[in-house]
Amino acid sequence: GQQVMQIPQYQHVQEGEDFTTYCNSSTTLSNIQWYKQRPGGHPVFLIQLVKSGEVKKQKRLTFQFGEAKKNSSLHITATQTTDVGTYFCAGRRSGNTGKLIFGQGTTLQVKP
Amino acid sequence: DGGITQSPKYLFRKEGQNVTLSCEQNLNHDAMYWYRQDPGQGLRLIYYSHIVNDFQKGDIAEGYSVSREKKESFPLTVTSAQKNPTAFYLCASSIEKNIQYFGAGTRLSVL
Numbered sequence: 001g002q003q004v005m006q007i008p009q010y011q012h013v014q015e016g017e018d019f020t021t022y023c024n025s026s027t028t029l030s031n032i033q034w035y036k037q038r039p040g041g042h043p044v045f046l047i048q049l050v051k052s053g054e055v056k057k058q059k060r061l062t063f064q065f066g067e068a069k070k071n072s073s074l075h076i077t078a079t080q081t082t083d084v085g086t087y088f089c090a091g092r093r094s095g096n097t098g099k100l101i102f103g104q105g106t107t108l109q110v111k112p
Numbered sequence: 113d114g115g116i117t118q119s120p121k122y123l124f125r126k127e128g129q130n131v132t133l134s135c136e137q138n139l140n141h142d143a144m145y146w147y148r149q150d151p152g153q154g155l156r157l158i159y160y161s162h163i164v165n166d167f168q169k170g171d172i173a174e175g176y177s178v179s180r181e182k183k184e185s186f187p188l189t190v191t192s193a194q195k196n197p198t199a200f201y202l203c204a205s206s207i208e209k210n211i212q213y214f215g216a217g218t219r220l221s222v223l
Contacts, residue, residue, distance in 0.1 A: 099170070
């Protein structure tokens with residue numbers, strides 16, 4: 001079945017360092033969404049990418065959607081302790097019933 | 113205050129017992145979803161519903177059942193057939209197939 005693979009599974013960084021998580025799909029996606037889950041919390045929507053090659057920024061966060069619409073990345077510049085949590089990508093396949101396929105998530109720890 | 117409410121926050125199940133997790137939303141969303149989250153894993157879809165009185169199995173529906181009698185409500189029953197029910201259960205809703213809004217979750221444990 002369709003899979004969305006996300007790497008790395010865990011990342012520890014020093015505060016101020018950059019962080020990137022990558023998401024790869026086995027099939028072409030109609031769009032991809034990113035969610036953040038704080039420790040003990042629930043996933044919260046961050047952004048949706050729809051167009052091939054799309055790049056969107058939210059302050060220190062940069063999201064990219066690959067040209068082939070099969071991969072995506074989230075890059076955080078100069079991490080802060082408030083960035084701690086698990087970041088999930090979720091892809092929706094073209095023409096499907098609307099189900100989102102979630103990646104396994106990347107858990108980010110930031111050392112102050 | 114609009115949102116999705118899941119209850120209870122913590123639930124304990126005895127062996128052989130069925131338990132029901134509640135999910136209510138007042139966002140007027142048509143679509144609702146149930147996910148299961150295990151430590152270190154992503155969200156796996158159990159059941160989803162795009163309209164009242166209709167629902168579909170997700171990727172791990174065995175041992176679970178749902179109903180969608182009202183737009184606002186999508187309860188999930190974890191039956192005794194689910195042999196490994198300990199997990200964090202998340203309910204979500206969305207407008208059509210768009211952004212999903214999640215409830216705070218229910219942590220289910222087995223006694």
